[in-house]
Amino acid sequence: xxxxxxxxxxxxxxxxxxxxxxxxxxxxxxxxxxxxxxxxxxxxxxxxxxxxxxxxxxxxxxxxxxxxxxxxxxxxxxxxxxxxxxxxxxxxxxxxxxxxxxxxxxxxxxxxxxxxxxxxxxxxxxxxxxxxxxxxxxxxxxxxxxxxxxxxxxxxxxxxxxxxxxxxxxxxxxxxxxxxxxxxxxxxxxxxxxxxxxxxxxxxxxxxxxxxxxxxxxxxxxxxxxxxxxxxxxxxxxxxxxxxxxxxxxxxxxxxxxxxxxxxxxxxxxxxxxxxxxxxxxxxxxxxxxxxxxxxxxxxxxxxxxxxxxxxxxxxxxxxxxxxxxxxxxxxxxxxxxxxxxxxxxxxxxxxxxxxxxxxxxxxxxxxxxxxxxxxxxxxxxxxxxxxxxxxxxxxxxxxxxxxxxxxxxxxxxxxxxxxxxxxxxxxxxxxxxxxxxxxxxxxxxxxxxxxxxxxxxxxxxxxxxx
Amino acid sequence: xxxxxxxxxxxxxxxxxxxxxxxxxxxxxxxxxxxxxxxxxxxxxxxxxxxxxxxxxxxxxxxxxxxxxxxxxxxxxxxxxxxxxxxxxxxxxxxxxxxxxxxxxxxxxxxxxxxxxxxxxxxxxxxxxxxxxxxxxxxxxxxxxxxxxxxxxxxxxxxxxxxxxxxxxxxxxxxxxxxxxxxxxxxxxxxxxxxxxxxxxxxxxxxxxxxxxxxxxxxxxxxxxxxxxxxxxxxxxxxxxxxxxxxxxxxxxxxxxxxxxxxxxxxxxxxxxxxxxxxxxxxxxxxxxxxxxxxxxxxxxxxxxxxxxxxxxxxxxxxxxxxxxxxxxxxxxxxxxxxxxxxxxxxxxxxxxxxxxxxxxxxxxxxxxxx
Numbered sequence: 001x002x003x004x005x006x007x008x009x010x011x012x013x014x015x016x017x018x019x020x021x022x023x024x025x026x027x028x029x030x031x032x033x034x035x036x037x038x039x040x041x042x043x044x045x046x047x048x049x050x051x052x053x054x055x056x057x058x059x060x061x062x063x064x065x066x067x068x069x070x071x072x073x074x075x076x077x078x079x080x081x082x083x084x085x086x087x088x089x090x091x092x093x094x095x096x097x098x099x100x101x102x103x104x105x106x107x108x109x110x111x112x113x114x115x116x117x118x119x120x121x122x123x124x125x126x127x128x129x130x131x132x133x134x135x136x137x138x139x140x141x142x143x144x145x146x147x148x149x150x151x152x153x154x155x156x157x158x159x160x161x162x163x164x165x166x167x168x169x170x171x172x173x174x175x176x177x178x179x180x181x182x183x184x185x186x187x188x189x190x191x192x193x194x195x196x197x198x199x200x201x202x203x204x205x206x207x208x209x210x211x212x213x214x215x216x217x218x219x220x221x222x223x224x225x226x227x228x229x230x231x232x233x234x235x236x237x238x239x240x241x242x243x244x245x246x247x248x249x250x251x252x253x254x255x256x257x258x259x260x261x262x263x264x265x266x267x268x269x270x271x272x273x274x275x276x277x278x279x280x281x282x283x284x285x286x287x288x289x290x291x292x293x294x295x296x297x298x299x300x301x302x303x304x305x306x307x308x309x310x311x312x313x314x315x316x317x318x319x320x321x322x323x324x325x326x327x328x329x330x331x332x333x334x335x336x337x338x339x340x341x342x343x344x345x346x347x348x349x350x351x352x353x354x355x356x357x358x359x360x361x362x363x364x365x366x367x368x369x370x371x372x373x374x375x376x377x378x379x380x381x382x383x384x385x386x387x388x389x390x391x392x393x394x395x396x397x398x399x400x401x402x403x404x405x406x407x408x409x410x411x412x413x414x415x416x417x418x419x420x421x422x423x424x425x426x427x428x429x430x431x432x433x434x435x436x437x438x439x440x441x442x443x444x445x446x447x448x449x450x451x452x453x454x455x456x457x458x459x460x461x462x463x464x465x466x467x
Numbered sequence: 468x469x470x471x472x473x474x475x476x477x478x479x480x481x482x483x484x485x486x487x488x489x490x491x492x493x494x495x496x497x498x499x500x501x502x503x504x505x506x507x508x509x510x511x512x513x514x515x516x517x518x519x520x521x522x523x524x525x526x527x528x529x530x531x532x533x534x535x536x537x538x539x540x541x542x543x544x545x546x547x548x549x550x551x552x553x554x555x556x557x558x559x560x561x562x563x564x565x566x567x568x569x570x571x572x573x574x575x576x577x578x579x580x581x582x583x584x585x586x587x588x589x590x591x592x593x594x595x596x597x598x599x600x601x602x603x604x605x606x607x608x609x610x611x612x613x614x615x616x617x618x619x620x621x622x623x624x625x626x627x628x629x630x631x632x633x634x635x636x637x638x639x640x641x642x643x644x645x646x647x648x649x650x651x652x653x654x655x656x657x658x659x660x661x662x663x664x665x666x667x668x669x670x671x672x673x674x675x676x677x678x679x680x681x682x683x684x685x686x687x688x689x690x691x692x693x694x695x696x697x698x699x700x701x702x703x704x705x706x707x708x709x710x711x712x713x714x715x716x717x718x719x720x721x722x723x724x725x726x727x728x729x730x731x732x733x734x735x736x737x738x739x740x741x742x743x744x745x746x747x748x749x750x751x752x753x754x755x756x757x758x759x760x761x762x763x764x765x766x767x768x769x770x771x772x773x774x775x776x777x778x779x780x781x782x783x784x785x786x787x788x789x790x791x792x793x794x795x796x797x798x799x800x801x802x803x804x805x806x807x808x809x810x811x812x813x814x815x816x817x818x819x820x821x822x823x824x825x826x827x828x829x830x831x832x833x834x835x836x837x838x
Binding site: 021022025026028029032033036044045048049050051052054057058112114115116117119132133134135188189191392393395396399400402403406407410 | 477478480481483484485487488491492494495544588589590592593596624625626629630657659661662665786816819820822823826827830831833834
């Protein structure tokens with residue numbers, strides 16, 4: 001009797017897992033195909049000058065929140081001063097760092113302390129001091145405040161910003177010299193645009209000179225190389241496709257443009273969430289839909305930000321734990337979006353995608369694999385079937401990732417060395433054999449001990465950029 | 468059974484993905500091969516352009532056979548691009564004669580425009596871009612290219628519209644610009660007002676004439692375009708002080724237009740406007756935006772009354788009014804003794820913001836001296 005029950009449960013799990021795989025595979029194929037063709041179309045349009053190239057756009061505030069960023073912060077600000085854009089300001093918010101983040105900035109940019117009081121349109125921790133410098137092509141502002149987390153630091157930056165649009169970016173990232181111009185262009189073509197995400201790419205292995213890519217190569221470490229492929233796949237899978245129906249639910253904290261007044265209207269970044277970047281975008285959807293405000297949230301694939309990826313499995317797992325918790329918080333906080341006709345495709349496609357294929361996927365994948373193993377041990381499936389199933393699934397994962405990767409490379413006119421091509425192929429195989437399972441397990445166990453760490457900055461080991 | 472089917476579907480997906488990779492690779496190779504084949508034709512076009520420009524520089528007639536060669540081929544985007552590249556090269560060497568040659572190519576482009584009529588918008592946008600780059604729009608009372616560009620400004624693609632507007636700005640044909648803007652208005656085509664006001668500044672002809680044409684039809688435009696026109700007049704530093712002041716005083720004028728006019732008076736000095744702005748600042752129940760922008764504009768009008776009004780504005784509950792008033796006081800270079808009551812006064816916010824602005828101004832001055 002007991003064995004029968006176990007068999008029935010295993011068959012149900014197996015059937016569910018198979019169905020899940022089928023739907024996910026279908027989604028991936030459709031999104032990668034649509035994404036690749038969309039990229040190709042964009043490339044053609046750009047080649048034929050179908051773009052808004054403008055002498056003067058509008059002023060933008062760039063907010064760089066940082067915590068213990070003494071290693072990279074000066075490089076980041078220098079790279080921001082190299083942007084091909086006329087009117088902007090750089091605001092660095094030091095969120096009570098324990099290292100010399102503020103000191104190195106003050107010395108490097110010869111900043112002067114001013115008696116500036118920040119107007120608090122959004123609640124945030126009190127500033128301790130403000131330094132400014134006007135010795136460069138645009139003003140550089142440093143605000144040191146009491147520690148309150150990344151969301152709190154971003155809110156301080158929004159409060160201090162002078163301009164109607166702001167960019168949020170990570171202190172360990174670098175913008176390509178045309179990134180700012182590219183990310184503001186959509187505002188001129190769509191007056192309802194309230195937020196625009198840039199393309200975040202992995203900087204490890206890439207050399208930039210004056211904000212332009214001098215050398216592109218796959219990172220040396222396999223952990224980082226696998227992330228490159230993962231980023232490209234998810235970019236095609238959930239970014240471009242969702243963009244087509246205004247369904248983007250996440251704009252990376254590493255690089256995004258926002259309309260300030262609407263962000264202030266929704267109360268700024270949420271301090272109690274780990275994934276403050278996603279939560280804000282979801283909240284903007286909710287706010288605009290509830291108040292019948294016409295809006296657009298989109299992606300600009302040509303606005304590129306190069307960001308450091310974790311180089312060790314430990315750092316990577318830390319990062320993914322945070323992301324998963326952030327995803328959970330964002331989705332659970334806005335659960336009213338689920339099956340709501342008011343939210344249309346954002347509810348039925350985007351929300352469902354993030355719920356099933358992102359939030360629940362580690363559980364489904366791990367239980368699915370375990371059930372296949374159990375079925376095999378109980379003699380419910382033959383070795384041949386189990387092996388075929390596994391090989392085909394892994395092969396599919398590897399090939400879809402490769403096709404996404406090569407589509408990106410092809411549409412960006414990047415030349416890869418033979419060595420890099422082989423590395424990409426190997427990384428795809430590794431990713432599907434072990435990497436995915438380790439990350440699935442990490443995400444599955446991310447809730448353990450999260451209360452203790454929920455307002456801390458997710459730190460990874462920093463190295464100097466552009467090396 | 469279901470497992471087998473899913474496996475089959477996965478295999479089909481794998482094949483699709485492999486085909487995508489193969490397609491990418493094959494397409495890349497195909498493009499390279501096409502480039503290789505096109506190399507000769509590209510070189511020929513380059514040679515033709517070079518020779519024709521040379522003939523123009525010698526004041527000789529251009530070679531009609533070579534022009535007919537271009538006639539037959541220029542309707543293809545690839546050839547257009549090759550022609551564009553060749554022109555870019557020539558402009559670097561011999562700008563004046565290249566543009567003289569391009570004027571002689573007008574019939575050729577008229578033909579291309581007819582051929583492109585049924586083509587997709589991406590290509591039309593490119594053609595409009597080239598017409599703008601080659602400055603092919605004339606100020607004649609009727610010009611075929613201009614009339615097509617006007618029709619392009621009503622296209623649903625923002626890129627076609629923008630490139631066509633650019634093409635019109637490169638001419639001195641102010642009537643054509645007015646016609647395009649009025650048509651866009653009639654058809655309720657939304658084009659970003661920043662693009663319009665900044666675009667108008669690219670106009671190569673008589674700005675005063677264009678401004679007067681736009682002003683005559685001012686009431687026919689919607690609020691956004693009217694603001695764009697005011698901004699164009701402001702940046703062109705044209706004197707519209709009197710009619711603008713009348714519009715500002717009119718109680719039926721839209722708020723955004725009034726704010727744009729106040730900004731205009733912040734750039735163009737007009738004594739009567741200064742007096743009116745002071746009276747606005749003194750009104751108690753006025754919306755804060757008027758006072759905030761008014762406080763900024765008053766930086767242009769130094770007088771005892773203005774300083775008093777700005778000092779009062781420093782005590783406002785509204786941060787933006789305080790901020791702008793302090794900035795104007797600093798920019799007016801008001802003596803310390805005139806501000807001593809603020810420094811020693813009980814209003815901490817007024818004092819802090821003024822101190823901050825003074826420090827900032829000092830810092831900017833120091834930075835400028837350093838340069």
